[in-house]
Amino acid sequence: MTPLLGLNQTIYLDHNATTPLCPAVKSKMDEYALLPLNPSSIHSNGRAAKSIIENARKLIAKLMGFESNFRNYQVTFTSGATEANNIILANYRDGEIFISATEHLSIWAHSKVASNFTVIQVDKDGVLDLEDLQQKLASSTKQKKLVSVMLANNETGVISFLQEIAKISHEHDAQIHSDCAQATGKIPVDMIVMDLDFASISGHKFGGPVGSGALVSKTSFHLQPIFIGGGQERSLRSGTENVPAIAGLGEAALIAFDELDKRNDKMKKLRDKLESKLLNKFPDIIIAGINTERLPNTSLIINPKVTAQIMLIALDLKGVAVSSGSACSSGKVGKSHVLSAMGCSDDEIKSAIRVSLGYTTSDKDINDFLEIYSELNR
Structure with a gap:
């Protein structure tokens, strides 16, 4: 058997x-x-397959805070958050869609090809400008409006104040959607408390299988599918369901719910240790979004003295897996629209690397990374 590429990497810090x-x-999938x-x-x-799927729906509801109001929400299984995002955006083609300037590419890229998108600005920490949102919603002449703001940014880990965003959105008769892919399983996600109308998740971000995800929507909204087929998933997502993957997604949701506080505490301690030691040793380093609330596992490290491309290669040769804050789908390092929106300079953007921890990350992983990073930056 040909050995898999990448097995030489002993320190995996690319959990986002x-x-x-x-x-x-x-085991559950097996x-x-x-x-x-x-x-x-x-x-x-x-009938057994149907029961497995319905059980997974309830486990998603538990993780996302609407177990007690299960009948008011619909869980539609998808291949991941990207598909879920596309379903909800397609349902507002005839309206106006308001997105943050730091959205994931599965949403942001639509603003480059469609004319019904309005971009809301963020401040230097990546936090949505609520005044800009309010003004732009008030200026809209569309009857149908959607606000889509991710709960936690995939590059910086910056967390959005969705409860306030939802309040403003609803005051202007707009619905609110959130891409919760990076947040789910890392911090509490409560659709009722945040008053979300729609949310997207991906299983492989919290220990589930790649190719599994869901769109959660309030049942009061009748959504149209983006492709037609046999009418599965209440006709919103046709195609024979991937029962093992859905079972795996449900199991991952249950484990994440049970272990959330422990995972959160562990990752935050390791992240804080990583950042404090880096900042003490390299005072020129900037941690994006450090002055606001962030995911407990994410550090976007800006070191203008070395480009991300060089650092990624050097770390990879040492067996360390991280990514550029601006890694695109082709694996090349491109210019981050997230850091651009936050007002970072070109040199800062080109130097950003993302270190993202997971529930399997150890103290030794952090110590080894710090030693290797220091060696590479002497």
Whole structure:
């Protein structure tokens, strides 16, 4: 067997890209992987598949805070947050869509090809400008309006004040959607408290399988599908459901719910240690968004003395996996629209690397990274 590439990397610090599959999740998926399970079938195998899927919906509801109001929300299983984001955006093509200047590319890229997008500015810490949001909503002449703001930024980890954003949105008769992919499983996500109408998640960001995700929506909104088929998922997402992946997503949600406080505390302690030691040793370093609330696992390190491309290669050769804050889908280092919106200079943007921890990250991983990073920056 040909060995897999990348196995020389002993320090994995790129959990915002993807996090390892939780062993208990793999075990759950293995229970069903070899079985013929089509939830649309009426025989016992089909009924069993349907039961597995419905149980996973309830576990998503538990993780996202609407278990007690389950009937008021619809959980539609998708291939991930990107697909979920596209479904909700497609439903507002005939309206106006307001997005933050730091949205994930699965939302941000739409603003470059569609004319019904309005971008809301952020401050130097990456926090949404609520006054700009209010003014632009008030100026809108569209009857149908959507505000889409991610709960936590994938590059900086900066957390949005969604409760306030939702209040302003609803005051202007706009619905609110949040891409919660980076936040789910790392911090509490409560759709009721935040008063979200729609939310997107991806399983592989919190220990679930790649290719699993969901769109959560209030049942009071009737959404249209982006492709037509056999009518699965209440006709919103046709196609035979991937039962093992959905079971894995549900199991990952249950584990994340049970371990949330422990995971959060562990990652925050490790992140704070990483940042304090870096800032003490390299006073010219900037941590993006350090002055506002962030995910407990994310550090976007700006060191204008060395470009991200050089640093990524050097760290990779030492067995350390991190990413550029501006890594694009092709794997090349591009200019980050997130850091541009935050007012960073070109040199700062070109130097940014993202270190993102996970629930499997150890104290030794941090110590080894600090030693290697210091060696490379002498």
